[in-house]
Amino acid sequence: MIHYFISKIGKTSLRYSLVLGSLAKFTANCSSFIFRGRIRFKHVLNQLEIIGTQSLWIICICALSVGAVFGLQVGGIFAIFKAEAILGAATGMALTRELAPIITATVLTGRAGSAMTAEISTMKVNEQIDAMEAMAVNPSEYIAVPRIIASIIATPLLTAFCIFMGMIGAYLVAVVIFSVDIGIFLTKLRAFLSPDDIFQGLQKSVVFGATYSIVCCFYGLNASGGAKGVGEGTTNAVITTLLLLLFFDFIITYLQIVVRI
């Protein structure tokens, strides 16, 4: 029994180590294309439309909702201490530093990332990726690099939008439900929120954008086994991305707060 569990743990660790190793190699490979300037700008623009523009409405809805709910939650507590006036500042801090980057990345993983994996893995199992290689086209350069660059550009922009829409949600809650004066809401927001907070949030979103696009393209290009393989690849891509987002979120927050980079 003990032998079975040890062997199971060993095999699982080995499997994940191999995946992480391959993922690191894939990242290095894609980075080398980017730094050598082998970028297909037309494809980047297409991907910006798919990842960025087409995700805007869902980001807006999520941000508005999160901003309003967060406003309600903290507003309820602040009301006990008659401190509803700082509701906007608290929501702003939370949104810029933490909520907006992670919500944007999570929504983009579910909407754009999973679509990337499903599309690329379908191409893989239908031999279209092999055909591409046979035509002397590197799939990492042709398929992954434009998606990664577009994600790195689109994610901070959408995060900024998420902050803005979240603040509108919080503003509506503060003014309509907690009867906070508009002037006080904005004054407190300006007093507590600094450009550094926004910058720190955007720093995270750049890393998150690279993370979900690299992981999702990697799983797509390594899919195998027909329709089942497409489903498994997409599920694994989303799970791995979410775990890595949480991990990188902690690391970046630690660096920003403790190390103060």
Place this chain on the structure above:
Amino acid sequence: MIEFKNVKKSFGERTILQDVSFKIPKGSISFIIGKSGEGKSVTIKHIIGLLKPDSGEVFFDNKDITSLEEESLLEHRKRIGMLFQHAALFDSLTVYENIAFPLRVHTKLKENELNDKVMEVISALQIEEYIQKLPAELSTGEKKRVGLARALITKPQVILYDEPTTGMDPLICEMIDKLIVQVNDQNKDLTSIVISHDLKAALDTAHQIIMLYQGRVHLSASPKEFLSSKDPIVRQFLSGDANGPMKLA
């Protein structure tokens, strides 16, 4: 022109190619035959550099391609066209864009020059009527023609056919066999390598038949020599009899 020297390839603990050696002359049509799982697709993937052997060498125009770096390998692949078993057309592109794809990626041709080249191949293969269709709207035979057009657009020196007639009705098989000969006749220096289970096609169209068995070349001969071979494995393969010396599993 293409030579395999003692090529060995394993996947995990399973050895697919034990010791494969053969030569394919320039301008010929060669069929690589053998039962399923004998490594026919693995063999052609070595020619195009999608796989590297564990040991042995693969020569293309007297140059060993097994030691090529990624960049040189991409240049090597530009000299080869490949028709995949299911054509492997890009779903999101029209027939025209599928055929134009290699030129768009590798050349800086103006749109009218590119159009001339694409239309030349399209008319040679008589697929004008569906150039604006998507692959999903085509029959299997039509997809194969488009796949062949895409493989020919860059005027390759070698064209690889991966089981071009598997799972097709006899009329389509006949049409594709004729197409292989027609393409080879139209392009004098073109070398065609066909992977197939279709013995009739091999005997009718090949200049050379290479039979793989148990990871080795069992026989490399002309169709005439192949037909007259007394080898029991070859006889069994020709007769299609399940009983005989050939191991089926």
